[in-house]
Amino acid sequence: MNFESFQLDSSILKGVREMGFEEPSPIQAECIPAVLRGEDVIGQAQTGTGKTAAFGIPLLDHVDIRRRQVQSVVLAPTRELAIQVSEELRKIGRSKRVITLPIYGGQSIGRQIKALKQGVHVVIGTPGRMLDHLRRGTLKLDDVEIMVLDEADEMLDMGFIDDIEAVMKFLPESRQLLLFSATMPQGIRQLAQKYMRKPRYITVSRGEVTAPVIEQVYYKVLENAKLESLCRILDSEEVSQGILFCRTKKGVDELAEALTARGYLAGGLHGDMAQQQRDRVMNAFRRGDVELLVATDVAARGIDVGNISHVINYDIPQDSESYVHRIGRTGRAGRTGIALTLVTPREMKQLRSIEIEIGDRLTNRELPSLEEVAERQQQVLTEQLEEIIQSDDPASIFQEMVEALTAKYDPEKVAVAALQMAFADRFTSGNDAVYDFGETGASPGMVRFFINVGRNANIRPPELVKAIAEQSGIHPKKVGRINIYDRFSFVEVPDEAAPFVFEALRQTKINGARVNLEPARPRNRN
Ligand SMILES: Nc1ncnc2c1ncn2[C@@H]1O[C@H](COP(=O)(O)OP(=O)(O)OP(=O)(O)O)[C@@H](O)[C@H]1O
Ligand SMILES: [Mg+2]
Numbered sequence: 001m002n003f004e005s006f007q008l009d010s011s012i013l014k015g016v017r018e019m020g021f022e023e024p025s026p027i028q029a030e031c032i033p034a035v036l037r038g039e040d041v042i043g044q045a046q047t048g049t050g051k052t053a054a055f056g057i058p059l060l061d062h063v064d065i066r067r068r069q070v071q072s073v074v075l076a077p078t079r080e081l082a083i084q085v086s087e088e089l090r091k092i093g094r095s096k097r098v099i100t101l102p103i104y105g106g107q108s109i110g111r112q113i114k115a116l117k118q119g120v121h122v123v124i125g126t127p128g129r130m131l132d133h134l135r136r137g138t139l140k141l142d143d144v145e146i147m148v149l150d151e152a153d154e155m156l157d158m159g160f161i162d163d164i165e166a167v168m169k170f171l172p173e174s175r176q177l178l179l180f181s182a183t184m185p186q187g188i189r190q191l192a193q194k195y196m197r198k199p200r201y202i203t204v205s206r207g208e209v210t211a212p213v214i215e216q217v218y219y220k221v222l223e224n225a226k227l228e229s230l231c232r233i234l235d236s237e238e239v240s241q242g243i244l245f246c247r248t249k250k251g252v253d254e255l256a257e258a259l260t261a262r263g264y265l266a267g268g269l270h271g272d273m274a275q276q277q278r279d280r281v282m283n284a285f286r287r288g289d290v291e292l293l294v295a296t297d298v299a300a301r302g303i304d305v306g307n308i309s310h311v312i313n314y315d316i317p318q319d320s321e322s323y324v325h326r327i328g329r330t331g332r333a334g335r336t337g338i339a340l341t342l343v344t345p346r347e348m349k350q351l352r353s354i355e356i357e358i359g360d361r362l363t364n365r366e367l368p369s370l371e372e373v374a375e376r377q378q379q380v381l382t383e384q385l386e387e388i389i390q391s392d393d394p395a396s397i398f399q400e401m402v403e404a405l406t407a408k409y410d411p412e413k414v415a416v417a418a419l420q421m422a423f424a425d426r427f428t429s430g431n432d433a434v435y436d437f438g439e440t441g442a443s444p445g446m447v448r449f450f451i452n453v454g455r456n457a458n459i460r461p462p463e464l465v466k467a468i469a470e471q472s473g474i475h476p477k478k479v480g481r482i483n484i485y486d487r488f489s490f491v492e493v494p495d496e497a498a499p500f501v502f503e504a505l506r507q508t509k510i511n512g513a514r515v516n517l518e519p520a521r522p523r524n525r526n
Helices: 010-018 026-036 051-062 079-092 109-117 127-136 152-157 161-168 187-195 223-236 249-261 275-287 320-327 345-358 370-391 399-408 411-427 461-472 495-507
Strands: 041-044 072-075 100-103 122-125 146-150 176-181 200-203 214-220 242-245 266-269 292-295 310-313 337-343 433-436 446-452 481-484 489-494
Touching: 010 051, 010 079, 026 041, 026 051, 026 200, 041 051, 051 072, 051 079, 051 146, 051 176, 072 079, 072 127, 072 161, 079 100, 079 122, 079 275, 100 109, 100 127, 109 127, 122 127, 127 161, 146 152, 152 161, 152 176, 152 187, 152 320, 176 187, 214 345, 223 337, 223 370, 249 266, 249 292, 266 275, 310 320, 320 337, 320 345, 337 345, 399 411
Parallel strands: 041 176, 041 200, 072 122, 072 146, 100 122, 146 176, 214 337, 242 292, 242 310, 266 292, 310 337
Antiparallel strands: 433 446, 446 489, 481 489
């Protein structure tokens, strides 16, 4: 099967080739001919399998560019998706000179009116703004032959049904209607019955709703240790780019801020932000300047960014549809992806019901230990260094410095000092605080206190033990084992010593660095 066999306009074929598409995906193979034949189609296929082009290619093929009228209209649930779909259709239709225009709320309506006046062939928009233009008379859909509802089920779920039906009233009777989504719950059938003529159901998901290329994992975490748990995961995984989903807008703001404060390249996205800000974050994410996009479900549907290696459900999704679409932001167009879900003890039930609905089990993984995080950071650093060593740049401005230093000192010492100067910061964070991880990772009968020792505090475990012992009166042996790593340090002590150690830590001052214990609390026993 290839694109040539559809007998598409040569300019559209050129557009498809320019996109780098070599052969049609399964949903495209079935939908393109059906839409070209004029059928109404309900298309369901897993996330990231090319549904946009499945409706986009025949829709663009259908456009008669000599007529400067809107001939196709696509509705999408979010602004970002409308922009993205418009962009993909613009690219595929470029050789044919098809003019596409996204229209969505939050953008100057005057500018949209101006653009519409110049004449466009395809409009892609969110239902509310589309309706606004129709009522003002600044958008005419009298000549529309194809209408598409992308993420149809989501638009029904979001309560857009009235708006959608209102938009449809502006369309001629004899239009083709296409519905697309990775999930098609029952509600869709009613819409189909009402508005479609002999709809063709095209489903290619073979019983699996989630894309098989995505590795699905969950971590058990404690509510008050979520942020720390997340940071450990981020520091031990190879995340090229990731989307982190939160339940609420406030949660997005807080997490984006907390991650930024810890030196991650993070940006927030939710529906209460000004459109300019939304655009700025989205563009930065697409460029790769933002590595972690922290978002509400506004980014769960349709968003296609090539390099996303991880989707992390910082808050577990409300339902299985949300889960399927969220994790579908990775593992797109045949690439692999990793989906990680943080689950608190209270949310285990929720996880089980998602598993039942998607018909799949998530793999449970232990949070990486501090040792693993430290190892991973060392490994990354070593790889980066090796890359520089192998690049063998003879013009390095550091060559002379090193020659001078190695004439005086042991080369090994010089290297260690250089690394310390360059990277000591990376192995600590600027935030002085202690977190109680409760039972996470602690040996039976022991409690762990997690200490964030702060930037360059230079605390050595024996000194800490000594200080605790001296200041608390607890025998040094009873203070227990203390490990100091990069971002976190921890003290593991017997249950009964915990209250004393807690108190001692609160008052401990070492090398002038105050060990601050603010959010700590006794062990969570449930
Ligand atoms: N035939 C093809 N060959 C290679 N890549 C393709 C092909 N068709 C589409 N793609 C690319 O695959 C990616 C995913 O496509 P698309 O966004 O249309 O997926 P989708 O099925 O709509 O997913 P979702 O359910 O998440 O909206 C895009 O980057 C797109 O350009
Ligand atoms: Mg899509």
